[in-house]
Amino acid sequence: MPGLIFEGRTYACEAIVFDKDGTLFDFLELWGGWADELLRRIEAELSNIGASWTPGVELALGVKLGVDGSIVDYDRAGPLALATVEEMTGALAWQLYAARLPWHESVDAVRRSARAAEERLNGGRRIRPLPGLARLLEEARGAGVKLAVATSDSTASAEKHLRSAGLDGLFAAVCGRDLVREGKPAPDLALEACRRLGVLPARTIVIGDGGADLEMARRAGAALAIGIAAGGGPRGHLESADFVIGGYEELQVGAGS
Secondary structure (H helix, E strand, C coil): CCEEEECCEEEECCEEEECCECCCECHHHHHHHHHHHHHHHHHHHHHHCCCCCCCCHHHHHCEEECCCCCEEEECCCCHHHHCCHHHHHHHHHHHHHHCCCCHHHHHHHHHHHHHHHHHHHCCCCCCCECCCHHHHHHHHHHHCCEEEEECCCCHHHHHHHHHHCCCHHHCCEEECHHHCCCCCCCCHHHHHHHHHHCCCHHHEEEEECCHHHHHHHHHHCCCEEEEECHHHCCCHHHCCCCEEECCHHHEEEECCC
């Protein structure tokens, strides 16, 4: 059986399931501009009704702002990093509802702002694989290891990002939140990816940048849960990983014997 090699040790596997944001791509490069635009629009909505963020924009979304008000970092265990589209909509709609805007109007305002932010950035995003990822994926395919994506994003959005990055032909399955009953940290996404690949979870390795990815892997019965803290990012939220890597140059795939 082929395997994933880390620090001289080979971990046998038939498949590798990757999270997307922060795992395949740099999170802020992919979502930072969109989140900046979304926050500006929600702040304008709040201002229009004489309100402000509760308890503050950084805590509301789990971000750190620079001196110019743009996002420079984010909480790896926070809503921007981990929330589904529905959860993010609810979190931001609550801000408007707390300012006395009716709930249905709050939800509409958030959805309208999110669409506008996406349209403004359409075609302007730089979507590049993390260093060493393309090489690792090619090694895996050459060794007969099946590949999948399991993401809290929608399937359609994930497929679009993979196409933009030139990675769409490398994954046999792409599973978004819309395909399963429960999102991360429930096991559903990992189990659905394994089902589509035709492999057992016990012969599958999961790689992700968040605690929800690791918990998903554990609940699904995956063989291994690897955390990635790309670019020297924080690792405290990845303490439940079997091991943590700082980049894909630390991993190789072997064909086995």
